[in-house]
Amino acid sequence: MHALKMTYHVQCFMCAACKSPIRNQAFYMEEGEPYCERDYEKMFGTKCHGCDFKIDAGDRFLEALGYSWHDTCFVCAFCQINLEGKTLYSKKDKPLCKGHAFAPV
């Protein structure tokens, strides 16, 4: 197969992270190294901590509690009220609204 204008044996063209051959799977390049889709997402993709789906370019998102969130996913773990721009409390890594911050789990 041809990739990057170089020729690889199929079994030599492998993901730089998990070392599994990429063969005809989708792959992504990062700093000159190929990564399988799964590892690329894991290492370079931004995943929403609320819904666990990827945050696509163009999606509105915010960063809080050390994670990234779709703005629509950044809600209180109890009542689902949107917490964007509100006073934020958190328990473990879950965002909570003021009213539920001290509620027993």
Ligand SMILES: [Zn+2]
């Ligand atoms: Zn991989």
Ligand SMILES: [Zn+2]
């Ligand atoms: Zn989300």
Ligand SMILES: [Zn+2]
């Ligand atoms: Zn709440």
